[in-house]
Amino acid sequence: QVQLVESGGGLVQTGDSLRLSCAASGRTLSNYLTGWFRQAPGKEREFVAAIRSGGNIRYGESVKGRFTISRDNAKNTVYLQMNSLRPEDTAVYYCAATTRGTVGIPTLPSVYDSWGQGTQVTVSS
DSSP states (O other), X not given: OOEEEEXXXXXXXXXXXXXXXXXXXXXXXXXXXXXXEEEOTTSOOEEEEEEOTTSOEXXXXXXXXXXXXXXXXXXXXXXXXXXXXXXXXXEEEEEEXXXXXXXXXXXXXXXXXXXXXXXXXXXXX
């Protein structure tokens, strides 16, 4: 497994931006499929975005065009740039990675075997 630590969450207003960071230790993050999920109260964990070691990227439908995932290999960190935030983006955001071999970019949380502790993002209207 990979040790992951998220940061960057907070309270913002509708239309604002935030950048989340996911720092890894113990392993080189660029070797693994790494993604972001979110979970709002009373809802299932939702796929947000993920990036493969080769650079392929996939986004969830609800964040396409607003969120951008990127990776800084030198810092062993994955980022989630969130623009044009909406109240419905309010959730705990989790970084996740998988050390298992996968085909494509899976969106099911069960595929990912390493998780951070989560960071709260709250968007006020």
